[in-house]
Amino acid sequence: MQFRTVKTLNGLNTSQMFETIDALKTQPSLARFQFRASNTWINGGENRSTIKGFYGAGREDDSRTEPFVLTNGEPPVLLGANEGANPGEFLLHALAGRVTTPTVLQAAARGIHIEELSTELEGEIDVQGLLGLDNAVPVGYRQIRIKMHIKADCPDEELDELLAFAQGHSPVCNTVCRPIPVTLERVKDQGPD
Amino acid sequence: MQFRTVKTLNGLNTSQMFETIDALKTQPSLARFQFRASNTWINGGENRSTIKGFYGAGREDDSRTEPFVLTNGEPPVLLGANEGANPGEFLLHALAGRVTTPTVLQAAARGIHIEELSTELEGEIDVQGLLGLDNAVPVGYRQIRIKMHIKADCPDEELDELLAFAQGHSPVCNTVCRPIPVTLERVKDQGPD
Numbered sequence: 109m110q111f112r113t114v115k116t117l118n119g120l121n122t123s124q125m126f127e128t129i130d131a132l133k134t135q136p137s138l139a140r141f142q143f144r145a146s147n148t149w150i151n152g153g154e155n156r157s158t159i160k161g162f163y164g165a166g167r168e169d170d171s172r173t174e175p176f177v178l179t180n181g182e183p184p185v186l187l188g189a190n191e192g193a194n195p196g197e198f199l200l201h202a203l204a205g206r207v208t209t210p211t212v213l214q215a216a217a218r219g220i221h222i223e224e225l226s227t228e229l230e231g232e233i234d235v236q237g238l239l240g241l242d243n244a245v246p247v248g249y250r251q252i253r254i255k256m257h258i259k260a261d262c263p264d265e266e267l268d269e270l271l272a273f274a275q276g277h278s279p280v281c282n283t284v285c286r287p288i289p290v291t292l293e294r295v296k297d298q299g300p301d
Numbered sequence: 302m303q304f305r306t307v308k309t310l311n312g313l314n315t316s317q318m319f320e321t322i323d324a325l326k327t328q329p330s331l332a333r334f335q336f337r338a339s340n341t342w343i344n345g346g347e348n349r350s351t352i353k354g355f356y357g358a359g360r361e362d363d364s365r366t367e368p369f370v371l372t373n374g375e376p377p378v379l380l381g382a383n384e385g386a387n388p389g390e391f392l393l394h395a396l397a398g399r400v401t402t403p404t405v406l407q408a409a410a411r412g413i414h415i416e417e418l419s420t421e422l423e424g425e426i427d428v429q430g431l432l433g434l435d436n437a438v439p440v441g442y443r444q445i446r447i448k449m450h451i452k453a454d455c456p457d458e459e460l461d462e463l464l465a466f467a468q469g470h471s472p473v474c475n476t477v478c479r480p481i482p483v484t485l486e487r488v489k490d491q492g493p494d
Contacts, residue, residue, distance in 0.1 A: 164379070178391070
């Protein structure tokens with residue numbers, strides 16, 4: 109009887125990771141993913157997304173039996189009742205993941221064991237832009253600062269390399285620092301009249 | 302005895318809304334906000350943010366007694382166990398809020414009553430970039446499409462104007478279409494040695 113050893117590093121199944129990388133090298137079209145969200149406005153600054161299916165690795169994923177349900181809200185000072193974190197805060201959370209996960213993946217590929225990793229994010233925004241009060245004021249975040257604390261079994265220089273990789277190859281500087289096309293289209297109802 | 306009438310439209314207290322707008326016109330510095338998130342890596346593609354305090358309207362906010370806790374995860378095909386929506390999906394949720402809330406606010410300011418509003422979002426990504434397999438492949442979303450369904454008590458032309466405002470004045474096209482500076486800095490431990 110033979111046991112198959114599952115190798116893990118940083119909580120990742122590295123055998124599966126290298127198999128995935130090999131598969132993508134042979135068939136790059138498997139790397140195409142489409143993620144989706146359906147959002148419904150509730151009231152005021154409250155709205156809710158359900159997230160379940162996505163396309164990736166050449167097929168429609170069916171691993172999720174229940175959807176993830178996420179609620180945007182606003183604090184009282186922005187006319188809400190703290191129904192949830194606000195969209196700007198959800199964006200910071202997304203960025204935290206988009207810095208952390210590539211760092212952890214890249215560390216695993218290099219054989220580095222990460223002991224601790226945390227990030228602190230701060231985003232500066234002037235809501236005059238959002239409210240349309242002053243066209244000279246940029247809408248959205250003026251700047252986002254991310255501070256990372258990381259402890260791993262490698263020299264400091266390697267940690268800096270890892271971070272440079274994470275900054276260059278993570279989607280952070282691609283959905284935020286680099287402009288990407290976003291289209292917003294109103295779907296016209298085809299009513300009975 | 303006198304009752305104060307609270308006027309609401311689209312679930313927003315419009316008296317408070319116009320008072321806020323007036324206050325910001327008189328003292329624009331009140332419009333400066335800083336949002337924050339603290340994220341801790343758990344394992345593999347799982348990491349968790351806590352979000353509570355923020356600065357805005359000239360002071361540190363204290364309206365939240367409990368933090369919002371948000372968990373990033375990855376599906377099995379991306380080496381995870383669906384511990385939560387993934388960072389790319391959280392980004393779509395943030396964008397949904399950042400299109401919806403300004404639309405609702407602007408409608409309220411114009412006296413338009415919104416009956417229904419929902420959005421469908423799709424983001425295309427090629428994970429070769431993320432994994433560093435092909436430097437020619439852009440990292441992060443190549444494109445995001447947002448479709449909005451909206452029903453309100455106004456003519457179609459006004460809805461289109463509202464959408465044009467939302468696209469021009471919402472933070473969507475500022476944290477995504479427009480590059481903004483993101484800094485990522487490693488905090489060096491000042492250990493005892």
